[in-house]
Amino acid sequence: MFAFVIGAFVGLVSGLAFGGPPGAATPKAAAQSEDGSSDLSSESSLASGSSEPMTAEQAKAIGANEMGQVLVVMYHLIDSEEADWTRTPEHFREDIALLKSEGYYPINARDLASGNIDIPAGESPVLITFDDSSPGQYRILDDGSVDPDSAVGILQAAVEEGDWASRASFFPLLDVVPKERELFGQPERQQEKLRNLIEWGYEVGSHTVTHLNLKEASTGEATKQLAESQATLEDLIGGGYAVTTLSIPFGEYPEEESLIASGEYEGTSYEYNAGLALGTTPSASPFSSAFRPLHIPRVRGSDPYLGEAIQYLKENPELRYVSDGDPTTVSAPAELPAKLGKLRDDLGRPVVRY
Numbered sequence: 001m002f003a004f005v006i007g008a009f010v011g012l013v014s015g016l017a018f019g020g021p022p023g024a025a026t027p028k029a030a031a032q033s034e035d036g037s038s039d040l041s042s043e044s045s046l047a048s049g050s051s052e053p054m055t056a057e058q059a060k061a062i063g064a065n066e067m068g069q070v071l072v073v074m075y076h077l078i079d080s081e082e083a084d085w086t087r088t089p090e091h092f093r094e095d096i097a098l099l100k101s102e103g104y105y106p107i108n109a110r111d112l113a114s115g116n117i118d119i120p121a122g123e124s125p126v127l128i129t130f131d132d133s134s135p136g137q138y139r140i141l142d143d144g145s146v147d148p149d150s151a152v153g154i155l156q157a158a159v160e161e162g163d164w165a166s167r168a169s170f171f172p173l174l175d176v177v178p179k180e181r182e183l184f185g186q187p188e189r190q191q192e193k194l195r196n197l198i199e200w201g202y203e204v205g206s207h208t209v210t211h212l213n214l215k216e217a218s219t220g221e222a223t224k225q226l227a228e229s230q231a232t233l234e235d236l237i238g239g240g241y242a243v244t245t246l247s248i249p250f251g252e253y254p255e256e257e258s259l260i261a262s263g264e265y266e267g268t269s270y271e272y273n274a275g276l277a278l279g280t281t282p283s284a285s286p287f288s289s290a291f292r293p294l295h296i297p298r299v300r301g302s303d304p305y306l307g308e309a310i311q312y313l314k315e316n317p318e319l320r321y322v323s324d325g326d327p328t329t330v331s332a333p334a335e336l337p338a339k340l341g342k343l344r345d346d347l348g349r350p351v352v353r354y
Contacts, residue, residue, distance in 0.1 A: 056354040059324050059331035062121050064352075067332040067340050068321030069282035070112060071104065071309055072127040074298035078136035078151045087302055089136075089149040095306060096158045099126055102310055105323075106167035108203035109245040113274035113293050115286040115347070119165075121325025124313075127283075128155075129276055129298060131207055131247050133172030135185035138193050156200070166200045171207035171247035171276070174232055183236075194237050204237060205245035206230050206272065214259070215252035222254055226272070227265040244273050251278035260294055282309060285321055287330050290341030324352070 073095075077086040087095070104126040105119040117125050130137050130151060139147035146153040151168075158164040172183050172194075183190035197204055206229040208214070214222050230243045237243075246260060253275075254260065262271040272294075279297025284290035299309045313320040319340065324331035331352040332343065343351065 053350065054324055054326045054329040054331055054352050056352055059352045060354040062324055062331075063322055064121070064324035064331035065318070065320065065322045065333060065336075066117075066324060066330050067285050067288055067336055067343060068124070069284060069313065069319050069340070070125050070127065070286075070321050071282045071313065072112070072276070072296055072298045073129065073301045073306060073309075074276070074278070075128070075130050075137075075151065075301040076132055077134050078149075079134075082302075084302070089154060091303075092151060092301075093154050095301060096154060096164070098307075098310065100158070100163055102314065105163075106165055108167050108201075109169040109205060109274050109276060109296075110203055111167075112283065112286055112296065113245065115330075116327060117286075117323065118327040119323045119325075121323055123323050124321050125323065128168040128301070129247065130168065130170045132176075132181050132211070133170065133184045133207075134181050137170065138184040138197070140186060140189050140193065152197070152202075166202060169203040169205055169245060169276075170197060171205045171245075172233070173207055173211055174209045174229060176210055191236050194233070195239075198237055198239075198241055203245065204233055204241075204243060205247060205274075205276075206233065206243055207247045208249055211249045213250050213252050214248065214254040215250075217254070219254075219256065219259065220265075222259050223263040223265045223270075226259065226263060227268040227270040230270045230272075231268050244271070245276065246272040246274065247276040248278075253277075257294065280305070280309075282313065282319075284341055287332075287344055287347060288341035289344055290339075291344075 075087055078089060078092055079086050080088060082088050082091060103123055105123040107117055107119065107125045107127055109127055109129065111117055112125070112127055119125055136150055138152040139150040141147050146156060148154070148157065155166065155168060159166050173181055174183065176182055184193050194204055206226065208225040209229050210225065212221065212225045226246070233243045234241055260272055260275050263269070274296060275294035276296050276298055280299065281297055282299070283296050299305050318337055329350045329352055330347060334353045
């Protein structure tokens, strides 16, 4: 019991550090109806912070495997014509519906990096990311409402329908051509949009200032943009919000990769604890020795990539992350496939094997 209490404390601290500002809805809160009743049954979900520790019997009954792989999806343009880096609103709705039907539940990038994965028992986390802050990702109409055909409008509709939370990570640009890709366009509403995203529970991270190729840039320019992007976004959002994650432009890393983790430019320091890259496979669990927080692979959110990734985990269920419903405990089968790596020994929270 002592170990469980320590683990719960660690989980609480992690949640405060990485969960966004006070007042941001938790996944379970987002799944509640207006009368306060939860859409999640006690049979399918364990309440966070439960006074009873997770047991091997419970974890086995759930089929929990928190050493499994996590699906991370990357989107760019949301627009009317489907293309290599463009998803139509109709197809994006279908993507969300598919993820729902296959038992996925959204998290933010900082949740994955910290291991603070608070989703219903039996569900699998999915991290949805958006690069380049194009208008189709988040548009506000003249009447002040969110465009229902923008990515944010579609995500918010999914939340209202139930079994989904307002979680996704947005990586905006600050100084680019075309100008409409600076902070989702609509200059007079840019700060409003950033603050809305955080208030609703989404995450805002860095994508550098100009979509800088960090592999080709000088050390000085790289540190300048990594510092300025983080500082500018934090200033615009306010409220003590910390930008902690970075989407690597072009997936190109600098020769000196330590530049990504931390640095300083003319007195302005920066620090990132997660780097989102390109890839074709799901990410390792944050509890696994195979997890590389600065090299998190992302599957493209388009055909055939997303469908193939979902099918891969469906055909190989032993590789899929399945939550035990308790974010303070790590549950997994005693025997695991070698490709999932080994359980880290520095987790600082209770571990349940069955």
